[in-house]
Amino acid sequence: MVKAGYSTLKELISLDGKVSLVTGSGSGIGKAIAERFAEAGSSLMLIDIDKEKIDRLADTLKGGNVDVSTYKVDLSDKKAIDNLWEEISANPPDILVNNAGIYPFKKLEDVDEAFLDRVFDINLKSVFWMCQKMIMARNNRGGIIINISSIEAILPFKNGLYSYGPSKWGVLSLTRSLAKDFSNKAFRINAILPGGINTPGTRNAAKGVLKLQLGLIKDGVEFLSRLPMRRLGSPDEVARIALVLASDLSSYVTGAAIPVDGGFLSA
Numbered sequence: 001m002v003k004a005g006y007s008t009l010k011e012l013i014s015l016d017g018k019v020s021l022v023t024g025s026g027s028g029i030g031k032a033i034a035e036r037f038a039e040a041g042s043s044l045m046l047i048d049i050d051k052e053k054i055d056r057l058a059d060t061l062k063g064g065n066v067d068v069s070t071y072k073v074d075l076s077d078k079k080a081i082d083n084l085w086e087e088i089s090a091n092p093p094d095i096l097v098n099n100a101g102i103y104p105f106k107k108l109e110d111v112d113e114a115f116l117d118r119v120f121d122i123n124l125k126s127v128f129w130m131c132q133k134m135i136m137a138r139n140n141r142g143g144i145i146i147n148i149s150s151i152e153a154i155l156p157f158k159n160g161l162y163s164y165g166p167s168k169w170g171v172l173s174l175t176r177s178l179a180k181d182f183s184n185k186a187f188r189i190n191a192i193l194p195g196g197i198n199t200p201g202t203r204n205a206a207k208g209v210l211k212l213q214l215g216l217i218k219d220g221v222e223f224l225s226r227l228p229m230r231r232l233g234s235p236d237e238v239a240r241i242a243l244v245l246a247s248d249l250s251s252y253v254t255g256a257a258i259p260v261d262g263g264f265l266s267a
């Protein structure tokens with residue numbers, strides 16, 4: 001007999017009837033999150049600067065009986081974010097995943113204002129605007145926000161990420177301050193700190209590094225040798241934790257920062 005007030009695991013993990021908005025869902029971690037959320041029953045709003053990639057993903061997900069819509073948005077452009085929310089705020093998502101991000105390497109002396117602005121606009125300011133819009137649009141109904149930060153926020157390891165690390169530290173700080181003020185209004189707001197995940201983005205970054213600097217290749221080798229699990233993670237291994245944070249499995253978790261990093265931060 002099932003105890004009163006007891007939810008089964010199937011009920012706890014289900015996203016049936018929910019709508020999730022995932023940024024940067026054309027590739028890597030964002031794509032894997034969209035796939036798992038669809039499997040858990042959520043309809044999806046897929047956001048990316050690359051419309052072809054999200055349209056392709058939408059075609060595969062639609063076969064699975066969930067509603068999927070795609071929106072081409074350049075998240076570095078505040079007006080584009082305003083326009084998106086004008087379009088969707090009458091039916092805002094229940095779950096927002098701020099995943100889109102860039103991680104360009106640059107020597108300290110070569111960082112100029114345009115470069116710094118671009119990294120901060122995409123990695124931090126867009127997350128701020130998206131959280132602000134979500135909280136205003138959902139008012140007292142609450143909702144779930146998951147922000148993708150990075151282990152680099154806590155433990156800078158690779159050379160040349162002088163703008164990336166601070167942008168991701170900002171994401172962590174924003175997550176915690178919003179959780180403090182809005183968790184009593186039925187929001188749960190958490191961060192994931194991935195590290196060493198094998199994605200198209202990290203593979204492209206590695207190719208760029210090969211062209212640029214031997215020092216950065218050395219960083220990659222050192223990264224693996226101090227990584228307790230001695231292997232890179234898959235995007236789906238991040239998506240599974242996102243699903244826990246999006247679902248009632250984590251109904252008492254807010255303001256948390258969860259590393260998904262093969263143990264890197266502990267080593």
Ligand code: NAD
Nearest residue numbers: 024026027028029049074075100101150194196197199201
């Ligand atoms: P990825 O490059 O494979 O995918 C990122 C997606 O974001 C792409 O589809 C890209 O088109 C989209 N995007 C980029 N700029 C955009 C913009 N201005 N507007 C809209 N969409 C844009 O990246 P990934 O490796 O899957 O990383 C996803 C997130 O995880 C990023 O925030 C990254 O910083 C973070 N992260 C990744 C790792 C890792 O090891 N892969 C580690 C720590 C943190």
